[in-house]
Amino acid sequence: MANLVLENLTIRYGGVTAVNDISIDVAAGEFLTLLGPSGCGKSTTLFSVAGLNHATSGIIRIGDKVLFDGSKKTFVPPEHRNIGLVFQSYALWPHMSVADNLAFPLKLRKMGRAERDERIKEALSLVEMLPYAERFPFELSGGQQQRVALARALVYRPSLLLLDEPLSNLDAKLRERARVWLRELQERLNVTTIYVTHDQSEALAVSDRVAVMSMGHLRQLGTPKDIYERPTDSFVADFIGSSNFLAGKLVESNSTHNVVELGNGVRIKTAPGSAKADGSLVVAVRPERIEVAPPATDNTIEVDIAGSTYLGSTYQYAVDVGGGELRILTPHEIQPGRVKVRIPPEATAVYADRPGEA
Amino acid sequence: MTDFSETRAKAPFIDRSQLIFWGVSILTAVLVIGPIAPIVIQAFLDKPLYAADAGATLANFGRLFSEAGMLAIFLNTLFFAVLTMVVAQVFGAVMAVLIGRTNLPGRAWFGEIFVWPLFVSNLVIAFGWFTMYGPSGFITLAFKSWFGLAPWDLYSIAGMGVVAGLSQAPLAFLMCLGAVTKADAQLEDAARSAGAGPFRALWSVTVPMMRPAIIYSAVLNFVIGIEMLAIPLLFGGPSGIQTITTFLYDQGINAAVRPEYGIVGAAAVILLIVVAFLVWLQGFLMKGSGRFVTVRGKASRPALLDLGAWRWPAFGIVFAFLFFTIITVFAGIFLRAGVSFLTPLVPFWKLLTTANFELIFSSANYMRSITNSIIISLVGAFIGTFFVTLIALVARRSEFRLGRPLEYLALFPRAVPGIIAGLGFFYAVVWLPGLDVVRGTIWILVLAFILRYIPVGFGTISPALSQIGEELDRGARISGADWWTTVTRIIMPILKPALFSCYALLFIHFFKEYVTAAFLFQPGSEIIGTTMLQLVAQGDNGPVSALATIQVIITAVFVFLARRVLGARIYG
Numbered sequence: 001m002a003n004l005v006l007e008n009l010t011i012r013y014g015g016v017t018a019v020n021d022i023s024i025d026v027a028a029g030e031f032l033t034l035l036g037p038s039g040c041g042k043s044t045t046l047f048s049v050a051g052l053n054h055a056t057s058g059i060i061r062i063g064d065k066v067l068f069d070g071s072k073k074t075f076v077p078p079e080h081r082n083i084g085l086v087f088q089s090y091a092l093w094p095h096m097s098v099a100d101n102l103a104f105p106l107k108l109r110k111m112g113r114a115e116r117d118e119r120i121k122e123a124l125s126l127v128e129m130l131p132y133a134e135r136f137p138f139e140l141s142g143g144q145q146q147r148v149a150l151a152r153a154l155v156y157r158p159s160l161l162l163l164d165e166p167l168s169n170l171d172a173k174l175r176e177r178a179r180v181w182l183r184e185l186q187e188r189l190n191v192t193t194i195y196v197t198h199d200q201s202e203a204l205a206v207s208d209r210v211a212v213m214s215m216g217h218l219r220q221l222g223t224p225k226d227i228y229e230r231p232t233d234s235f236v237a238d239f240i241g242s243s244n245f246l247a248g249k250l251v252e253s254n255s256t257h258n259v260v261e262l263g264n265g266v267r268i269k270t271a272p273g274s275a276k277a278d279g280s281l282v283v284a285v286r287p288e289r290i291e292v293a294p295p296a297t298d299n300t301i302e303v304d305i306a307g308s309t310y311l312g313s314t315y316q317y318a319v320d321v322g323g324g325e326l327r328i329l330t331p332h333e334i335q336p337g338r339v340k341v342r343i344p345p346e347a348t349a350v351y352a353d354r355p356g357e358a
Numbered sequence: 359m360t361d362f363s364e365t366r367a368k369a370p371f372i373d374r375s376q377l378i379f380w381g382v383s384i385l386t387a388v389l390v391i392g393p394i395a396p397i398v399i400q401a402f403l404d405k406p407l408y409a410a411d412a413g414a415t416l417a418n419f420g421r422l423f424s425e426a427g428m429l430a431i432f433l434n435t436l437f438f439a440v441l442t443m444v445v446a447q448v449f450g451a452v453m454a455v456l457i458g459r460t461n462l463p464g465r466a467w468f469g470e471i472f473v474w475p476l477f478v479s480n481l482v483i484a485f486g487w488f489t490m491y492g493p494s495g496f497i498t499l500a501f502k503s504w505f506g507l508a509p510w511d512l513y514s515i516a517g518m519g520v521v522a523g524l525s526q527a528p529l530a531f532l533m534c535l536g537a538v539t540k541a542d543a544q545l546e547d548a549a550r551s552a553g554a555g556p557f558r559a560l561w562s563v564t565v566p567m568m569r570p571a572i573i574y575s576a577v578l579n580f581v582i583g584i585e586m587l588a589i590p591l592l593f594g595g596p597s598g599i600q601t602i603t604t605f606l607y608d609q610g611i612n613a614a615v616r617p618e619y620g621i622v623g624a625a626a627v628i629l630l631i632v633v634a635f636l637v638w639l640q641g642f643l644m645k646g647s648g649r650f651v652t653v654r655g656k657a658s659r660p661a662l663l664d665l666g667a668w669r670w671p672a673f674g675i676v677f678a679f680l681f682f683t684i685i686t687v688f689a690g691i692f693l694r695a696g697v698s699f700l701t702p703l704v705p706f707w708k709l710l711t712t713a714n715f716e717l718i719f720s721s722a723n724y725m726r727s728i729t730n731s732i733i734i735s736l737v738g739a740f741i742g743t744f745f746v747t748l749i750a751l752v753a754r755r756s757e758f759r760l761g762r763p764l765e766y767l768a769l770f771p772r773a774v775p776g777i778i779a780g781l782g783f784f785y786a787v788v789w790l791p792g793l794d795v796v797r798g799t800i801w802i803l804v805l806a807f808i809l810r811y812i813p814v815g816f817g818t819i820s821p822a823l824s825q826i827g828e829e830l831d832r833g834a835r836i837s838g839a840d841w842w843t844t845v846t847r848i849i850m851p852i853l854k855p856a857l858f859s860c861y862a863l864l865f866i867h868f869f870k871e872y873v874t875a876a877f878l879f880q881p882g883s884e885i886i887g888t889t890m891l892q893l894v895a896q897g898d899n900g901p902v903s904a905l906a907t908i909q910v911i912i913t914a915v916f917v918f919l920a921r922r923v924l925g926a927r928i929y930g
Contacts, residue, residue, distance in 0.1 A: 047832075050832075050836050051835075051836075052832050052835065052836065077835070077840070078832070078835040078836050079835050079836070079837075079838045079839055079840050080838075081836070082838070083836055084836070085832070085833065085836040087829040087832070087833060088829075089827060089829055091827065091829035091830050091832065091833035092833075093830060093833070093834070093848055093852070094830075094852060095851045095852050104834070104837060104839070104847070105837035105838050105839075108837065108838040108839055108843065109838060152833075152837070153836075156837070156838065
């Protein structure tokens, strides 16, 4: 078991900085997810750990073993890193049977036949694919291919397991089952795992910690609960789940709370947070945290309910308030007309910049 | 499976991958630059390359341009090449639409017959035309005896251009066919729902998409027209029409008697520059052809256009066309090989003889040219396929820094006409010490042929290579394989069908080659093509036909076996 350390990792292609000065320490046995929109640099980071692309500067090491050091020009080629990698497309070699796919890395490690067969059997049982050992990849369904790909990445007992959107080619129902199964397997094997995805629910469900990335920057690193409930900037608040952003002006600020004046003159109490130099800020609040016709009377605003969107388990309403549109998610239908809604101060977060400006 | 701390024993390794990268690149550079450098140097020397006291000069170019008839030679070449291109493009494109997109009866067969000329050399085609349509050809004489005249003259630039164009039409045909049959059916469906009739949809949507294919093959055929030797030699020779290649051929062959190295070098350099420019132009014209990219991995094929009442008339026209330009030409070769004298005035079965074949079989020289051709093609295509595959893999699928330059270098021989490649190797062997070992052996031919057809092989391997997802290599690398293991164990096995196709294509090209060998062969290393050239020069039409027949039969057997046994894809 080993931990993975990225220190000030930067990856540039020509003039583009794909990964900008990222430092992460992944503990031994931890399941860490790199999460972000496409083009954020998460896969680039993953592949640089694998050695399949070259970082520009920084350090990558597993335990004490340095895989890459930009200042010392150290670069261990991928075949000497002993890392398991599952590709989005699975990358099963089409001309080899399932068993041969698993045997290949073991043969490269000069393993004897008996031990090899033992390992292959073990790995295939682990992913419940033992009966398919003699099949060829094209004879398997997507879910089965994904399991074989995982078995192939695990069969040589790598010190690190990398997963590049391994579930994205599965249909929705299967994906939900597969992620539970994947997490259980990872816990059982206790292998340090880095998982790349753009699907936030997947990230929240499986990870010990999540690293949210955007435009090559690491925006927030924390437990799923942390990043959902305490996003450190408006990008994370917007990208993880969904948030309302209300523009306002800072009226009063202290260590426990702020008072913010919204565009329509209404003042509300919010969580503490800093504003821009001119006092402008945005208040973020999740649609499901807004209370409709609450018993409490503080921090309420009056809104006009018009049309609604029926989402099955919930109703969504979009209402106009000073400083922007407010989306409200509620399990109960609201009658059209004027209604009071409460924005709980503890459910708010205050940021200087809107998402996209940060 | 609880212990994940196991790490691989890391042996100190010499990086064999880097050795391969550099080895392949250096070999490619030597092969490509080797024959070109001496020609260019010779063009600027006042004495032969091997003379110790040779000095630099520009006089060769001056002498070349003041040579009597030089302007005519350039104009002939230009006119001949333009005509070749136009004829090839028109017939190729029309046939592609007819065969690829209409319900013409028997179109699958027509498609097969139409590409026959690609399997044999221009020399064989030219000889077939000469036998049937030449001044005393079978059909010419038949026409004269029936109608009093035959309204064609093969021994003119127009006649040469039409023959060359028809022999190159299959190239345009195959490229256009790819464009029209692989077009996304939805594009035409969209035109149909927008109100276009089936013919209009084909004409306005699909035909314009042939444009890149037409442009690409047009430049290709123009280049082939410029560098073609056989047709100008056979048809232009008797009537005194010279092109740049026949000029080079005559001057080069006579060089032993009357050394004119300087002028030959200068003419070769000019030819090289013109062709290199055209190849560049081709790449330039193909830029932005993405808007014509129609291949979308769709399984659905566009619907066929119903010719209606025109079906059978069209069938008649196409059949007559193929009959008179291809079937007749091949039949002429076979017929001529089996008779002592071919004339419409005497029924051929009264003149049947095996003498032509007996002459070939009884001559050690002729038989040796056949075995040499077979050995060169079998072995050379094998070496060539291996070498080209390595180049493609290093250029496209490795971390080698110079991968791109290597690819450009490897594709450069497209701009080197066969006659130049032959001349260049001829100079290189004379000039470079140590190369004497291969001089006059079949191995210098193997080397020259491989150089010349690297781009052909590359064109077969590289599309297949881009079909193989890069994550397959990456998966192997991360599993512990180095570059060479990845290449040999993962990529090459998956690439097998393309390797077979490449081998088959190189075999055919090597087997029909003659131009490149014209300067390089010596007694003992002759091949079918060079022997035919000699026999044609002597006017021994019977043995030429017999040799051509043998060449066609061996090619046909090989193509059949390659398609059946190896599953190779050769021209469709």
